[in-house]
Amino acid sequence: MRAIPPLLLFCLFLLLLPSIQMKKPGKGRGLKGARHKLTRDRARGPRRHSRSGPSGLVSPNCLESPESGHVFVDCQERRLSFIPTANTWSNKPKHLLLARNRIKVLHDGAFLGYENLDSLDLQQNQISLVEDGAFQGLTKLTTLLLQHNRLQTLSEEVLIPMPNLGYLRLYDNPWNCLCPIDSLVRTLQVPSNRNLGNHARCAKPIWLKNMKLKHVDPELLCKEPDLANNQQSNETGYTGALEPSSIRSKPDATTVCFTYHYPQIRMDCSNRGFTEVPSGIPDNVVHIDLSHNSISHLKARDFHAAKSLRTLNLSNNNMEHLDKGSLTGLLHLQELDLSNNNLTFVQHGVLEDLYFLLHLKLEGNLWVCDYSIQYMVYWLSLHPGVSPSGLVCYSPLEYAGESVEEYVKAYNRECPKQQSRPDQDQTDPKLWNTLMEAQAELEEEELEPSALRVPQKYQIIRLS
Template sequence: MTVITFAVSVLCLLPQAASGRWACVRACPPSCTCTQERSCSVLCDRSALAELPREFPCEASAINLEKNRLKFLSERAFGTLPSLKSLSLDHNNISFITPGAFKGLSNLVELRMAHNDYISYLHTRTFSGLKKLVRLDLSDCNLFNIPDRIFIEQPALRELLCFQNNFRRIPGAIRGMENLTHIYLERNKIEAVAYNSLLGLDRLKYLDLQGNRINVIHDNAFQDLVRLENFYLNDNLLSTLPRFAFRGLSRLKMLNLGGNQLINVSRTWFSDLVELEVLYLDRNQLLHIEDGAFENLTSLITLHLNSNNLTALPLSVFQPVYFLGHLYLFRNPWECDCSLEWLKLWMDSYKLVRDIPCAAPSSVAGLDLSQVVFSSLNGSCVDPSELNLTTASSEVAATTEDRFNSLISKLLQQELREEMGNGTESLRNGTLSDEEGQLSAGARPAPTGQSLLALAVGWLLFGSLGPPDAHSCLRYT
């Protein structure tokens, strides 16, 4: 073993010249391919390797061992490779990593170990010796936790990818890592964000906590994230937030709170987010947005409020969002009354909003807000339901009056014809007595004006009987 180590050390002292490039190819492990470029890459991916090659070219700057069958990494598993910058062990069957397995890789910048389903435990000294490590990917493994001091030798670490594991809390190992800029913890089983979970991360720009089970966020949990720009909290179980949840996050550009269980939007949540450009509040259960909730969002460009239970969006809630370019409001049970007239006018003027289906009032249900016509009465807006009711009442009144006048006119003409007929019949049968004349006429007394009026009103009330003839009118009297 000593001889081999010495040989590797001598080889690693060769100058990085043309001969060095050819040396990389000559020392290439079996089942692998090595490039001849100045930066030597060793490609051993998809080679069905169950064990690591015994040696690697010391000129290697990148080694790819993805999609093999590696199960175990022993101490100093890769020897001494001072030029190595990138190492990928994704998609293997690694179950155990001996402490010090990466010693000898003093200049390693990126280590990828994602998609190793059998990694459930890491020793405190797993990454010992990797003092220049900048990016570490442990995604889609089977980790339930990592030791709090596991990154004690990685002061340069900036990007940590641990998504799709089994963490129930934010790993304490990241606390105080002042150089971290990106943390990916999505699709774990995290239930809460404690007040001290993210302490000391004052250079963090990107934090992804989406797809967890977070239902509690403590006060001041984000107080140290003063440089945060992108924050994903979507698809959790949040029903409320602390009063000043995002206080101090003045550099935040994007905040995603979609897919939670929020019912109310407080005016205090976003008061410090003066640089926020995109805000997601979609797929919640929002019923109410407090006045002034968006008043300090002077840089907001896109606002997602779709897929909630909102029925109204008063102008006092909305303004003053000065530069809003995209407003998404679909899949809400909007009540398209006068409180949304401003939105209709805004839609017509800027053409930046569409798909706002009305659920109420019934007179416009199913229509898009863009199709609703608001009218004014004495300078005031009239709700579509009131407008339709007023119009309908006027139409009914007018129709009733016309039918009444027409019926009276017809009945009066009928009475006149009946009287003229009776007079002629009397002259023709002048020898008959008055009593006999009444019997010959069918023993029906002539209708009076009062009876005609009663008949007209009755017919209007029971119009379904159809317009009566003269004889039926007489029978009703």
């Protein structure tokens, strides 16, 4: 047998080497393994990451819904720490709601692909940094909400990509009013920007604390601390290093409450420790929640500016009294919640402006079933479209748990009759007119001076 030359053996080895490698553990299983890997990768989709967070991750339960022809994406309170990419949604959103999440930084290009956005709600996050190109591409944006975050500084360049921005909220951030914020302050103070940055205030330095950014002198921001402090002292009379004492006044709803603009303007003022209705409720607010506070007395004109209000929640306060006129002007109110308070009755006239009320919640109050409760039942009888709940007698004990409406019906059926008196002279109809005439003549003589009295020139004729 002829021996195989070494060169030929080497060539055969090279030809067989690829098939040997494909069968090694961990390297797949030939063509079949390669196809399986390709199918698996296609099912998983591309693995792309952005600086704002993983693009493929979407918070569960984010809601896409059309409203008046606009697409709303509601990702509020979903524990998000990143901005979902625009291709996440089936339609390009017009309004993006990201309030009450855990977003800390807005990186450059965070909203690329969201070029159709009209409003962006980022309030009540933990945002402490906004990079200059974060809002790049948002040329149609008109409303940006950044209140209730942790921003200390912000550059004017952040706002440049949004030429149509007309409404910007920045309050309740710890603004550090020093040189880095100079350009922002100058932008906010341009007269045409009257709705940008209203109510935002300095948190430091001490000589500018609580001053609105709209009112800060931009020349002070980049000066040396001693020089700026001296100039501020000369202008305002502030001479010490102590914090300026705040004047006690009625709380302002715009800065203290959480305001949500889409799909309808809503204010959440619950659990804020209010002892009275706050001032400054805007006239375009549709829903307001003042529950779980300590408001004991509703005063006249408390809601005189809230002309668009549809729902008002005053439950779980210490409400004891509603002044006449306290609900004046709420002509479009549809739902009023007065449950779980200390109300015993509602005085006459309180409900007169509530022409379109549909739901009235009254449970959990101390309703006293006596004559004073009848106004409520009478008003409800004139407004059959109203659906009341919880109007149940609390006292007196014999009526506790009984429906107030049933109590009033029974009260009217059993109206006490007038008792007759034994004195026949007062009950005899034949003598009653004579006695009254005599008493009238006697009273007239007593009131008229004796010098002016003249004999009677007329005669009383009784017609039978």
